[in-house]
Amino acid sequence: MKVLVTGADGFVGRWLIRRLLDDGREVYGAVRPSEPQREDGLTADERAQVRWLPLEITDNESVRRCLDLPYDAVVHLAAIASGAAALRDPGAAWEVNAAGTARVMNVLAEARRKDRADPVVLHVSTGEVYGRGQSVARKETDTPAPCSPYAASKLGAEEAALEAWRRSGLRVVVARAFAHTGPGQTTDFVIPAFAQRLKYAKQIGAPVVKVGNLEPIRDLLHVQDVADAYVRLLAHGHAGEVYNVASGKGTSLEDVLFRMAELLDVRPIPEADPQLMRPADIPHLVGDSAKLRAATGWSPRRSFDDTLRDVLDAQKN
Numbered sequence: 001m002k003v004l005v006t007g008a009d010g011f012v013g014r015w016l017i018r019r020l021l022d023d024g025r026e027v028y029g030a031v032r033p034s035e036p037q038r039e040d041g042l043t044a045d046e047r048a049q050v051r052w053l054p055l056e057i058t059d060n061e062s063v064r065r066c067l068d069l070p071y072d073a074v075v076h077l078a079a080i081a082s083g084a085a086a087l088r089d090p091g092a093a094w095e096v097n098a099a100g101t102a103r104v105m106n107v108l109a110e111a112r113r114k115d116r117a118d119p120v121v122l123h124v125s126t127g128e129v130y131g132r133g134q135s136v137a138r139k140e141t142d143t144p145a146p147c148s149p150y151a152a153s154k155l156g157a158e159e160a161a162l163e164a165w166r167r168s169g170l171r172v173v174v175a176r177a178f179a180h181t182g183p184g185q186t187t188d189f190v191i192p193a194f195a196q197r198l199k200y201a202k203q204i205g206a207p208v209v210k211v212g213n214l215e216p217i218r219d220l221l222h223v224q225d226v227a228d229a230y231v232r233l234l235a236h237g238h239a240g241e242v243y244n245v246a247s248g249k250g251t252s253l254e255d256v257l258f259r260m261a262e263l264l265d266v267r268p269i270p271e272a273d274p275q276l277m278r279p280a281d282i283p284h285l286v287g288d289s290a291k292l293r294a295a296t297g298w299s300p301r302r303s304f305d306d307t308l309r310d311v312l313d314a315q316k317n
Helices: 011-022 044-049 060-067 083-088 090-113 149-168 190-204 223-236 253-264 290-296 304-314
Strands: 002-006 026-031 051-054 073-076 120-126 171-177 208-211 242-245 269-272
Touching: 002 011, 002 060, 011 026, 011 044, 011 223, 051 060, 060 090, 073 090, 073 223, 083 090, 083 149, 090 120, 090 149, 120 149, 120 223, 149 171, 171 223, 190 208, 190 253, 190 304, 208 253, 223 242, 223 290, 242 290, 253 304
Parallel strands: 002 026, 002 073, 026 051, 073 120, 120 171, 171 242, 208 269
Antiparallel strands: none
């Protein structure tokens, strides 16, 4: 089975590639040629097993060269994944996330129309498309109401993917992933940022730790459980359907911070930093994953504490 992963050198991409290789798949990894080679966490042997392809998602010809091949499955991860980056330049977020996805899906749809390939296409979106809403677990039937440039551009990408399914029969499955973390995630994201600040505070003996808003409730998964869900959706997801990838359990960021502190044996004093506040924080974002579980038999295997320990252990002292 030939599987293409776009955004293959990103945080989730590297874990998904490792899982696919372990499953014996023939893996193709699409990465931006304009970016310098970055540490992807793969071993030299794992990297050697992947066929690496250049993909500039804003360029039609680059997309055509990369995507117009006889893949059995495609996992579309390539995106601007940082909410802060999308807020700085909403136009760029739409160009990469929404327009880029439209380009990818159009090439795949055309290949299907001409009987060159008929891949299963897993389009990876985000639970943030649901927006603020009520303080209950979100279901796929809830109406999306994004409240950030990142979430809005990802909803646009969903529409581009599902339009290709309706128009051409391209076997598109949409995964709305809720918050996830693990080794290799950058400190642009809240959990690794907590880990970095707590470990530094312990090292220098400082009691105060700078934080943003600690009130939001989040549904937190280990990245390996997310990769497992994606692999299962490739095999058992239904075309044209949307699936939440979530634990169904909510934890406040305050509780996350203090649990990480307990694991490190430190007692921090949180201090709010205006520079770390997000203008469109969603107060409660938890997902109902009953649909995913029923379709694939998936369930998270890593505990909350195991997830936090993995992030803490991955941080260099």
